[in-house]
Structures are given as C-alpha cells and as structure tokens.
Amino acid sequence: xxxxxxxxxxxxxxxxxxxxxxxxxxxxxxxxxxxxxxxxxxxxxxxxxxxxxxxxxxxxxxxxxxxxxxxxxxxxxxxxxxxxxxxxxxxxxxxxxxxxxxxxxxxxxxxxxxxxxxxxxxxx
Numbered sequence: 423x424x425x426x427x428x429x430x431x432x433x434x435x436x437x438x439x440x441x442x443x444x445x446x447x448x449x450x451x452x453x454x455x456x457x458x459x460x461x462x463x464x465x466x467x468x469x470x471x472x473x474x475x476x477x478x479x480x481x482x483x484x485x486x487x488x489x490x491x492x493x494x495x496x497x498x499x500x501x502x503x504x505x506x507x508x509x510x511x512x513x514x515x516x517x518x519x520x521x522x523x524x525x526x527x528x529x530x531x532x533x534x535x536x537x538x539x540x541x542x543x544x545x546x
C-alpha cells in the first residue's frame with residue numbers, strides 16, 4: 423500500500439504523506455475510509471510513530487483527511503479538500519506546462535494527455 427524509499431531525498435513523513443495523498447486522489451481510498459492507526463502504520467512501515475503522526479497531521483491540515491477523537495483518522499470528502507492545495511497544484515501545472523512548451527511539446531499532445539486522464543476517471 424505504502425512504499426518508502428530510504429534513498430530518496432524526501433523525508434519519511436513526506437513520503438507517507440505523498441503515498442496516502444496519491445491513494446486518495448486516485449480513488450483507492452474513498453471518503454470516510456478509516457486510515458490505519460498511527461501505531462499500526464508505524465509498525466507496518468517500521469518507522470517512529472511521531473513520523474506517521476506528522477504525516478497524518480499534514481494530511482488533515484491540507485484537507486485530505488479528518489480526525490475523530492478516540493476513533494482515528496478518516497479520508498475527507500472531496501468538497502472538504504483545501505482550496506489552497508488546489509491552487510498550489512494549478513500553479514505547479516502552469517509551471518510544468520511552460521516547461522513542456524519550452525521543450526517543444528505541442529498543444530495537441532498536452533490536451534490529449536489531459537483528455538486521457540479525464541477519460542480514465544469517467545470509466546471507474
């Protein structure tokens with residue numbers, strides 16, 4: 423479910439955050455799905471519980487999850503996702519598109535890639 427690369431330049435908590443975020447964004451984890459407890463996750467990944475807690479806290483701060491006292495952490499509903507996160511992603515997309523344009527990638531290729539992604543989503 424979650425893969426950690428100990429040779430990566432990213433910290434472990436960032437990798438946990440990115441992995442869980444990807445599972446949510448790709449629809450593998452759905453709204454109101456319960457995440458493993460901090461203890462369960464730390465044991466399965468053999469990392470310090472504080473590392474998992476930090477990743478969980480960032481996911482909650484960014485609107486991907488919510489916590490219920492004495493119950494655990496759960497996947498948030500899409501409409502609850504943090505608007506700032508969407509704005510950051512759009513800015514990143516703009517930067518990537520500028521780089522693709524500079525690299526000579528044609529508009530048709532980019533539009534085709536975007537259409538493929540949205541078609542995949544509609545087939546689920």
